Amino acid sequence: MLHVLRLAYTGSAEEAEPHVREHVDYLERHHASGAFLVSGQTAPPSDGGVIIARGDRAAVEEITGQDPFVRAGVGAYSVTTLDPGRVHPALAGLLDAG
Template structure:
């Protein structure tokens, strides 16, 4: 399964600035371990950001989202939509495997 995590600021974007370095480290850690496939800011950036994560256990992804420094410091929150891919471009199939 894939999980679309939408990050929304709950405080003015400027209040998140002190936590950006830790947030980036958090993203890098989960990209490196293969959980996060894509992450990026929304346009406009004042809304937040989006992550596409993979994993068969939604509860585990919820736990990971709860550990984001933005969430821990009360400046943002996530909403999550779980997706069971029905059709996938052949070039992406190996990358989207969730049976890890």
């Protein structure tokens, strides 16, 4: 399964700033594990960020609770699960690996 993780800031940019380095480490860790396929800030960045994750929804929801922004109370996730019906051939192997 794929999941669209929408991170919305619940605090100000000033409140989030002390947690940015830990948040980047969090992203890097979950990209390295293969749980996160794509991540990035929205445009404009003040709206938050989006992550495309793969795996079991319960495990992905647990991962979102580990985000330093969430732990600090300056961010919250919404999770939308997608059961891919059609996949571009360039992505098929990547999605099968999850």
